Amino acid sequence: MTALYSFRLYFMVFYGKKTHGGHEVMGWHLQGPLVVLAILALVGGYIHIPVEAVFPEVAEHHPSLFYQAIMIGLPMLGIYIAWLIFIKGKLDLNKLAGQGVGAKLHRFWYTQWGMDWLYDKVIVNPYVWLAEFNKSDVIDYFYNGTARVVRFCHDIMSETQTGQLRWYAISVAYGLLVLVTIGVLL
Numbered sequence: 536m537t538a539l540y541s542f543r544l545y546f547m548v549f550y551g552k553k554t555h556g557g558h559e560v561m562g563w564h565l566q567g568p569l570v571v572l573a574i575l576a577l578v579g580g581y582i583h584i585p586v587e588a589v590f591p592e593v594a595e596h597h598p599s600l601f602y603q604a605i606m607i608g609l610p611m612l613g614i615y616i617a618w619l620i621f622i623k624g625k626l627d628l629n630k631l632a633g634q635g636v637g638a639k640l641h642r643f644w645y646t647q648w649g650m651d652w653l654y655d656k657v658i659v660n661p662y663v664w665l666a667e668f669n670k671s672d673v674i675d676y677f678y679n680g681t682a683r684v685v686r687f688c689h690d691i692m693s694e695t696q697t698g699q700l701r702w703y704a705i706s707v708a709y710g711l712l713v714l715v716t717i718g719v720l721l
Contacts, residue, residue: 539617
């Protein structure tokens with residue numbers, strides 16, 4: 536798939552129809568980074584970066600000849616199909632995508648490989664169901680009950696705040712009496 540799209544780009548750029556008159560030559564502010572990237576692409580593999588401490592050494596494993604043939608053959612097949620489509624014009628993509636298996640694959644790929652549907656079924660729908668199921672759970676009752684008790688105590692205590700010093704002194708004495716009583720009894 537990557538070879539097909541990469542060579543689609545290659546064939547469209549170098550062998551496709553010209554759509555404009557061209558551009559003037561780029562200056563060094565645009566060519567400089569390209570030259571640096573080209574040099575690094577050519578000699579970058581010879582630059583040793585010490586990563587042995589980060590990536591542990593592993594035993595070498597070579598895939599079988601069959602897998603190597605697949606790894607080489609599939610990109611070559613993609614390049615050949617891209618050549619047939621974009622250079623020779625022997626495969627009509629509109630005709631291929633408009634009927635049978637091609638139409639089904641086109642619809643499947645057009646819907647992002649069904650990822651939106653899968654995400655809805657696997658993530659969204661279970662989460663919504665759990666939220667609906669759990670919207671009046673025991674934990675909420677506990678916290679709501681605590682808030683109601685605090686609000687009730689606040690209402691009672693706000694009645695005692697009259698601004699009269701005598702009332703405050705009696706309240707402190709009463710609280711001290713309760714604490715002493717608890718201390719004696721325990």
